[in-house]
Amino acid sequence: MKIVPVEKFNLQREVDYGTPEQNEAVKTIVRDIKAEGDAALLRYTEQHDRTRLTADTLRVTAEELQEAYQHVEPSFVKAIAAAANNIRAFHMREKRNSWMDLQSDGSILGQIIRPLKRVGVYVPGGKAAYPSSVLMNVIPAQVAGVPEIVMMTPPGTNGQEGIDPHILVAAAEAGVHEIYRVGGAQAIAALAYGTETIAPVDKICGPGNIYVALAKREVYGAVDIDSIAGPSEIVVLADEKANPVYVAADLLSQAEHDEMASAILVTPSQAFAEAVAAEVTRQLTLLPRQKIATSSIVNYGAIIVVESIEEGISVVNRLAPEHLEMMVEDPMSYVSKIENAGAIFLGPYSSEPVGDYFAGPNHIIPTNGTARFSSPVDVDDFIKKSSMIYYSKEALLENGATIMELARHEGLEGHARAIEVRLQQEGKVEINNGQ
Template sequence: MNAVQIITTREQLKHRMERRTTVSTVEPAVRTILDRVKQFKDAELLALTERFDGVQLQTLRVTKREIKDAYNEISPALFQALKDARERILRFHEQQKEESWRMEPEAGVYLGQQVRALTSAGIYIPGGKASYPSTVLMNAIPAKIAGVKRLVLTTPPQADGCVNASVLVAADLCGVDEIYKVGGAQAIAALAYGTESIPPVHKITGPGNAYVACAKKLVYGDVSIDMIAGPSEVCIWADEQSNLAFVAADLLAQAEHDEDASACCLVPSIEYAEALSIEIYRQLEFMDRKEIAKQSIQTNGWIAVVECDDEAIEIINDLAPEHLEIMTVDPEGRLDDIQHAGAIFLGAYSPEALGDYMAGPNHTLPTSGTAKFSSPLGVYDFMKKTSIIRYSQKALGKVSEQIIELAKTEQLNGHAQAIRVRTEEELR
């Protein structure tokens, strides 16, 4: 029995590469949540936390005492891992900083670009049954490097009313300023519109379920967001020398995220494809999240047999995968031909899991083919730019006729008059 479909024809491949489009069934409920949080603020947040998380809270904000206690709850090994990951992520993202600049391209002309950090930003971290301290690091560190003055984190409380200790420690290590026990669409509403306890922010980042994704989509425009993330995905390009166990393990690592996750592989022969399918099925039996991974592999996983490197590159660029692993003998040989991918992992010892936690580049990546026009989350996402323009009277005079001509063509005579009043002597 095959654990994953093997594709040998272009028609089969075309069918499997078609992006899944889903109609949001949660939007009416999310709109109601957004409206009610806008109207009832903290009271609604507390009511929804009791309803959805089963927790009665008196206050929403995490206290300094809770953060201090969290350090005693995690193991020394986890604390060291968080610190090491923080340093690697810091080192990489420091290279993304942008500076303001000025130029004088001609006499009397002074131009420039002012680069400023966003004043405030909010990070959403999924919680409840699971914990994602790595996502805290990946979102908070770029924001702090950018210079965001007020960085807020929201996450659902656990059954005991506390926030997961590893999340609190990660947030504290990154200098997060405020942490609130609220999740779901209601957290997005609070960050976008504000409540008595939670002042609004200018940008919201971080992953979440369908309700969170829908809420981010609906509040966009009132506040900036990072992206609307779809199911996570990996594409592995292998050859006959690629280690079967490595390839199978990386496909399953992706599949264990959730049932909608997508894991696919490009291979050189039907023999390799069949051997890989068997290895996937063998490893699947030993997974803790076996049923989730199995559903993902059987529903969304596939192995495609490609005739040559050019065909593999064509498929990759069409997919624009969130994660691309190149496990061929010469992984860098065709790197320049890869046009679209969120992150590229080169060689047998650069698995996606490395990038998720410790390599340094951000693990918040464009999904669903959006790598064709989007970038990983970075310092630049927490900054904005303002243009600076200064002309002398003489410099304006040199371009006045062209401005007036363009303004007349666009029937914006007020624009033309704004130039004439400064440059035509008889109007002074």
């Protein structure tokens, strides 16, 4: 793992929005799904997933959900249920309520909060199956009160039984009943525009590969999306007292996700940097996903040596990582200085997988430096807000002239006259007929 001084490290990671060929392929798929519906959906599923389906076999049946329990260990069911409880408890604290404020002049101002009606969640099934993503997508939507949640996940490559049973069990435990065995860009297009079998949704959430990310970008506007997710990222800020074995393991926990995942250590200690580099090399030889993790470490991994923890914090804020671990003495004294990070893990026992699976906060987190302006998925992603204005006669008579002044300043006479006619009817002003 390369060790570099901070002045020689490029802190600006380029955002990958796919090759021209990938973008064109996604545009074609989206266009065809929109125009042809099920026919295109089935064609692309056979082409890309090597699975031949019919409109009648797109949807996972209730019997299949129950049968999936026969193919997982009882310990997994217990673990997924415990994780679901923690995630639900965390997101329950995020719930908002509608509110109204009665003004002294009789006017009422307020905000009405409603859940989205129908949401689509995408659960990857490519390099690995991610039952935890089912919970992270579905539970905040349920807490928000979304009445219709539909899940898309790839069918695998061995026919309609190809969905990993752990994903199906996680869906069943989370209470999802509408599931389709469709993946890739075609799944996103079907959620956005609908087909004869699949009704369109209002919003699409969930991570996926580059084709899924590009498809979400392509359909945005027809529907809302959570984000355009990039490869996973971790930054560990550590001092010389941290455990190099822990740090190396946590860097590799993200490197094994994807060849393009980013794993970076920031430290003021050259000796500690060398110890972690040696430990990463040792642990890599023991990792089942060694090839993927090695590619990630070689191409997107680094150890940045800084002058101090304070300079390290500055580096962290510029990187704006998806995951930040703070393995420093008294991490709570530094956390208020962290401005840009999707999720912050404090201390040696708050390993990133604790957040990925069990603690409660959502693991769908902004990547590619977008933590500068965006947040992890939460209940707010699944609600919409309407402003409410009840203006009393007293308030309009008092403020009407001011409203007209602002409207006429912008050259919008019709706006001004909409107020003026009311004031005229109340005998407060003579109507202006443009003479």
